[in-house]
Amino acid sequence: MTTAGPPTPPSPPSPPSPFLTVAATATAPPPAGEDVLLDVRDVWQKLGGNQILEGVTLQVKDRVRPGQVTGQVVALLGPSGVGKTRLIRLISGLDRPDRGHICGVRACALPAGSVGVVFQSYPLLRHHTVLGNMMVAGIANGLPREEANTKAQTLLKRFGLDQRADFFPAKISGGQRQRVAIAQQLMRQKQLLLMDEPFSGLDPAALDDVIKLLIEVAHMDELNTIVVVTHDIRSALIASDTVFMLGRERAADGHITSGARIKHQYDLVAKGLAWRPGIEREPEFRELETEVKEHFRSL
Amino acid sequence: MSTAAPAPAPVPLPTDAPASPAAASAEPGRLARIFLPNRAVDRATAIGLVALWAAVAFIVWLVSPWESLPGPGEVWRAFGSLWWEGGMGPEMFTTLKLITHALLLTIVISMVLSYLTVIAFFRPLVGAVSKLRFLGLTGLVFPFTLLTGGGYALKVSMLTFGMTTFFVTAMAEVVMSVPREQFDHMRVLGAGEVRIFWEVVVRGTLDRALDITRQNLAIGWAMITMVEGISRAEGGIGALILNQNKHFHLAEVYAVLIAILVVGLLLDYLMGVVVRVLCPYVSLDRVAR
Numbered sequence: 001m002t003t004a005g006p007p008t009p010p011s012p013p014s015p016p017s018p019f020l021t022v023a024a025t026a027t028a029p030p031p032a033g034e035d036v037l038l039d040v041r042d043v044w045q046k047l048g049g050n051q052i053l054e055g056v057t058l059q060v061k062d063r064v065r066p067g068q069v070t071g072q073v074v075a076l077l078g079p080s081g082v083g084k085t086r087l088i089r090l091i092s093g094l095d096r097p098d099r100g101h102i103c104g105v106r107a108c109a110l111p112a113g114s115v116g117v118v119f120q121s122y123p124l125l126r127h128h129t130v131l132g133n134m135m136v137a138g139i140a141n142g143l144p145r146e147e148a149n150t151k152a153q154t155l156l157k158r159f160g161l162d163q164r165a166d167f168f169p170a171k172i173s174g175g176q177r178q179r180v181a182i183a184q185q186l187m188r189q190k191q192l193l194l195m196d197e198p199f200s201g202l203d204p205a206a207l208d209d210v211i212k213l214l215i216e217v218a219h220m221d222e223l224n225t226i227v228v229v230t231h232d233i234r235s236a237l238i239a240s241d242t243v244f245m246l247g248r249e250r251a252a253d254g255h256i257t258s259g260a261r262i263k264h265q266y267d268l269v270a271k272g273l274a275w276r277p278g279i280e281r282e283p284e285f286r287e288l289e290t291e292v293k294e295h296f297r298s299l
Numbered sequence: 300m301s302t303a304a305p306a307p308a309p310v311p312l313p314t315d316a317p318a319s320p321a322a323a324s325a326e327p328g329r330l331a332r333i334f335l336p337n338r339a340v341d342r343a344t345a346i347g348l349v350a351l352w353a354a355v356a357f358i359v360w361l362v363s364p365w366e367s368l369p370g371p372g373e374v375w376r377a378f379g380s381l382w383w384e385g386g387m388g389p390e391m392f393t394t395l396k397l398i399t400h401a402l403l404l405t406i407v408i409s410m411v412l413s414y415l416t417v418i419a420f421f422r423p424l425v426g427a428v429s430k431l432r433f434l435g436l437t438g439l440v441f442p443f444t445l446l447t448g449g450g451y452a453l454k455v456s457m458l459t460f461g462m463t464t465f466f467v468t469a470m471a472e473v474v475m476s477v478p479r480e481q482f483d484h485m486r487v488l489g490a491g492e493v494r495i496f497w498e499v500v501v502r503g504t505l506d507r508a509l510d511i512t513r514q515n516l517a518i519g520w521a522m523i524t525m526v527e528g529i530s531r532a533e534g535g536i537g538a539l540i541l542n543q544n545k546h547f548h549l550a551e552v553y554a555v556l557i558a559i560l561v562v563g564l565l566l567d568y569l570m571g572v573v574v575r576v577l578c579p580y581v582s583l584d585r586v587a588r
Contacts, residue, residue: 094483113489123484126580127502136498140490170583188489 035062036105037072037225038091038192043100044259045086052083053090054259056100058244060225063269070275071224073214075236077292078246079299083260084229085120087246088194091227092117105191105223113141116185116193120200122177124169130180131156131165134187141188148187155183159213175206182217191223199232211239233292237285241274242267243292247299264295369550374557377550387539387555391562394527394536397451398519401458405519406512409463413470417500425471432464436522440529451533457526462515469511473504506578513570520563 038060045053063070078084089095091102093112104110124133131152138148156162159179164172172180178198185193198210218226230236236243245264249257268274271288279285332338333348340348360371369377381387412428415421436457443460447453477499485495527537536559543551574581 089483092487094486112486115487117483117487119480119484121480123478123480125481125498125503126584127505127578136485136490137488140485140488140494142489168580168583170580184488 036060036103037062037223038074038105038227039101039103040087040091041101041103043087043090043097043102045083045090045095045097046259047086051259052086053097053261054248055261056087056246058262058265060227060242062223063241064222065275069219069222071218071221072226072242073218073240074225074227075240075243076227076229076246077231077233077236077243077296077299078229078260079231079296082246082248082299084246085196087260088117088196088227088229091115091192092194110192114190114192116190118178118181118185118193118195118198120196122174122181124177124180124184126169129166129168130161130172130176133169133180134184137184137187143187151187155186159183174201175209178210179213182213186217189221191221192225192227193217194227194229196229197231198228199230199235207235211235214239231296233296234280234289237268237273237289237292238280241269245292245295245299247295250298263299264292266292367549369553373550374553377548378554378558381539381551381554385539385551386534387536387558390534390536390539391558393534394523395562397454397458397527397535398516398523401455401462401519402512402516404455404459405462405466405515408459409466409470410508412463412467413474414496414500416471416474417496425467428464429468429471431460432468434464436461436525450530453530454526454533454535457529458519458522461522461526462519465518466511466515469514470504470508473507473511474500477503506574506581509570509574509577513567513574516566516570517563520559520566524559 036059038058040056040058043053043056044051060072060074063072076084076087086095090097091110092115093110094117101108102110104114124130125136128136131149134152134156135145135148138151139145143151153162153165156165159182161176161179161183164176169177169180182193182195195214198214199207202210214226214228218224228236228239243264243266244262246260247263248260251257266288268288271284273279273282273285273288276282327335327338329340329344332340333344357371360368363370378387412421412425416425439457439460440453443456444453447456481499481503482495485499490498523535524537524540527533527535528541531538531541536555540552540555540559543555
């Protein structure tokens with residue numbers, strides 16, 4: 001296990017961008033404890049007059065297994081339109097919350113670029129080949145061209161994409177695009193990787209591959225944390241060690257009365273339902289799946 | 300106790316399935332496909348269709364009863380006479396020089412203006428330039444003559460103005476419609492705003508910029524006779540056709556028109572080659588119909 005270093009002061013604010021149109025500024029809260037890898041505290045966000053997020057609070061802590069490098073896979077479950085993607089944008093630093101704080105392992109500011117994000121549509125630059133897209137990610141992160149090339153080739157090989165290096169994105173499958181998008185994020189050591197709906201539209205075999213890939217990437221480093229945003233309950237439970245459920249309050253007639261907040265949390269490690277292959281065949285897993293489904297209906 | 304009602308006879312459901320396996324494999328033949336809607340045809344068939352329509356057009360021309368339409372032989376002889384004695388070659392060169400000059404200026408001005416739309420401050424300016432396309436060129440001859448002093452400079456500026464207003468309209472739309480996800484993707488990779496601009500806006504829209512250039516070349520080429528007619532002293536294919544009009548040399552007029560059409564098509568083809576060479580990924584994005 002590696003432990004987090006001492007907390008450093010918050011990063012200076014990034015320069016104003018001609019494309020970015022956010023206004024809110026958050027003052028730095030006290031830094032999170034050393035074992036806390038992601039700390040989302042009382043986050044509020046309004047969009048077009050609607051309160052989307054209302055006091056979202058969650059913490060991801062370092063999981064420790066003696067003698068084993070153990071990263072974290074966290075699932076953020078919630079129905080469509082509840083604000084999951086909005087929360088991803090806030091955690092990744094693309095937008096700023098109206099209220100509240102989001103802190104990483106070493107800093108309380110997570111500027112865009114410090115957190116990896118794999119968007120749902122896996123956007124790649126269509127004018128670059130697969131290798132070119134990897135190189136862009138490396139160079140954007142300050143790697144010299146040679147080093148970026150070497151690292152890109154290594155990652156492509158690791159992800160089984162070395163035969164596709166010279167292909168343009170239009171010529172590769174959806175699953176391959178997803179792997180390129182993940183590999184791009186690994187061109188620079190980022191300990192927090194957010195994935196928006198990585199399980200959607202996959203056949204069962206591809207789903208198994210993606211779950212294996214997520215777990216492999218998470219366990220590359222002790223402080224690695226993958227946050228999977230999804231509404232696929234079963235896949236989320238198989239892949240993750242912690243599950244957060246994002247939902248809204250409803251009146252008796254089913255009318256939504258609030259913005260989204262974390263309504264349920266499951267520690268799968270404490271329940272003995274994490275880090276075990278074939279866990280989905282266990283009766284306890286099925287019981288938990290049923291329980292989560294019940295809760296999901298009320299989100 | 301109630302008794303069950305007799306079950307109704309099963310009614311066969313309407314189905315799209317073919318009546319027999321033979322019908323399932325009955326794909327329309329090559330000939331039938333060219334007359335059926337929404338069918339793709341192979342390259343050889345497509346070329347054959349173009350050749351067929353060209354032949355039909357030529358035959359119609361050959362047997363045309365209209366007195367005002369000179370026959371192909373007459374037009375061919377007029378073309379030879381204009382080429383060898385009427386200076387059509389040098390006139391065509393003059394026109395090509397003019398359109399190239401105007402097109403280069405249009406590209407530079409339009410690209411700068413279009414890319415500036417990423418900055419909110421410049422958007423009204425770009426919008427205003429785009430709206431100028433409704434002005435038309437005729438009324439602008441006088442102010443442009445005063446501004447440029449006439450002659451070649453006047454023609455270049457008229458053509459540039461005409462093309463720029465359309466170019467900016469199309470290109471600014473392309474830049475503004477770049478999905479936000481593309482910018483976000485580059486931001487989360489850690490790219491700075493200048494690099495994002497280069498990769499997403501400039502390189503990411505290059506194929507569409509070239510397509511717009513291709514369209515504007517056609518617009519400029521269509522305007523060329525009118526613009527060259529404003530000041531005939533420098534010559535050009537537009538001046539040549541207007542001189543033939545004046546003397547009612549009908550065969551010569553048609554010969555120049557056909558030359559304008561053929562050179563226009565050639566320029567369009569060359570632009571297509573440029574797009575394919577610089578943006579090989581474009582052909583992968585296009586789904587064959």
